[in-house]
Amino acid sequence: MFNEELRLEKPLRWGMIGGGRGSQIGYIHRSAALRDGLFTLVAGAFDIDPERCEDFGTHIGLDKARCYPDYKMMLEEEAKRHDGIQVVSIATPNKFHYEMAKAALEAGLHVICEKPLCFTVAEAETLKTIAEKNKLIIGVTYGYTGYQMIHQARKMIENGDLGDIRIINMSFAHGWHSEEVEKNDPGLKWRVTPEQSGPTYVLGDIGTHALYLAEVMMPELKIEQLMCSRQSFIASRAPLEDNAVVLMNFNNGAVGNLWVSAVNAGAIHEQRIRVVGSKASIEWWDEHPNQLVYEVQGKPKQLLDRGHGYLYHDDMAVTCDRIGCGHAEGLFESWANLYQRYAIAIDAMIGGDKETVENTWFPDIHAGLEGVRFIENCVRSADNGSAWVDYK
Template identity: 65%
Template structure:
């Protein structure tokens, strides 16, 4: 079971940029970060409107004087306090991630950032260098990777249960944006605007989630890829609302990724299937407590979270917040990641590099690869789906 006895002498003093009133992502961060008592929200720059920010922060129980008009003011003023913030989460539109993350690192803060962390790999590599120089940690919010059965899949691949990995099929293909809903939805409008969203829409917004699951579960590195992308809602051009990517991995495995917002009638359809020489596994985020395991020549079996036949010696697999049979979900996965972020931040603050190196979490390297995926897919698609080298 999950270790609820793990605590610090004092919780990490934590703030948010963005994620104000009505933000689903903002609530997700606050719920997850404070679930285990390792973080305490003490400040925020939640909204572009200072009055709305202050009103919202006070309603969350914060001191009104620590609800700031913008992130620059917050970082400057909090640095002057003995009880100033130690970490910040960034839940703002994509175009702002790089500048806010850089400012936070230069203010000696640990960071949790939404993805994509930057628009270019050069920017992401710069953030990595600043973090290393200042002994700060960057966490990237790939929220689905905290599910115990994702960690079970990772361990099964690592221990050779599937044999040699041959094929990986990834998809995240919902149908919620099959029409031009952005005309009346500001939250969608910025996601389909290149100056705010960046060079991609569904590839960066949801495709990177599925791709990161592949990275987590298999550890394989892409060698080259080919991408075709479409804007079925023409006003979204040049950003895609549907994309298909073919990949070749180092070592000989191959894969596909389908990212879509126009899969009419679908909820999420975020699935990953890993095919090995002996067996295959499949995980679906709408049924996250189960992992389908298929051994050639044997009946398929469904592995359930929280059961003794799983690899319970692996912390991520054993991190069950309630017994098997009960439904754990999205918030638990996020909380598991924030728990790991807290442990990493604490280890860095103590300069315990050995402990830090042993903590798995989606960090800056995960962020870099997500940005690289988007860049390479755009490069390929702009050349009529030509195969391009990944690195």
């Protein structure tokens, strides 16, 4: 059961870049970070418009003087304060992630960033180098991996319950953008603009979520080759894709496929992962995140539920159970579980407790880097006629 008595000596002083009024993802960040009392929001550069930033910040309880017109001023002014921010979350369009994360790390701040972390592997490696040099944490908000049943799946695979892993079938294929809705939706418009979004749309925006589920469940499994085919069914989105299929060969002989789409008309979310082994299979669907389907060859299908005593006593599968079995937990709980892990790691890093940092699971710089690496390889394959490429 979740330990609500876990407290830091002092909550981490936290600031935000982006995520202002009307931002759904900004609200999720704040709800998750503030839920357990491990962070205190004290500053923000929430909006490119200074007046909107100040108005929003004061309405959510911040001091007017700490609602900044831009992130550079926030970093500069907060560094002068004895009670300045220690951590910053970045919830902006992709274009700004690298420059903002780099500036924050160079200012001595721990960073929690939306994905994709940046545009290129070289940029991600630079961030990793700066973070390691300055003994700072980088967290990447792969928000679905805070769900407990993902970690139950990891433990089942680790313990050999599925046998040898043969097939990994991943999808994240919704239908909300099956028409050109970006004409009247600025929140989508930047996602389908290469200068703002980077080299991909759905591969980077939602595809890396599904891929990272597989990485969490099977950390030893590595891609050796892949083939990517991507399409722009809404022509105005080209060269960015709104649909893609990726085939993968893994280092243990397993194969995988990923379907990622924003034009799966009629679908709500459809983020699923099915892992097929030589003895059994498991399947998880994010619209029913409290359950894990477990199918042993020759036996009836089983539905495993979050919070029950028959689950493995994994660090995340049980200890992040917040309200006991039977009640439905959701995305806010998943994100809160991640922010709790960020807080533990950051507090340990500040205190020089390297062992706790190393033993605390959270989506870290390596998760962000590998997401960018996956995007680069997919683009390289797709731009070469959907050829098979060795994974670099």
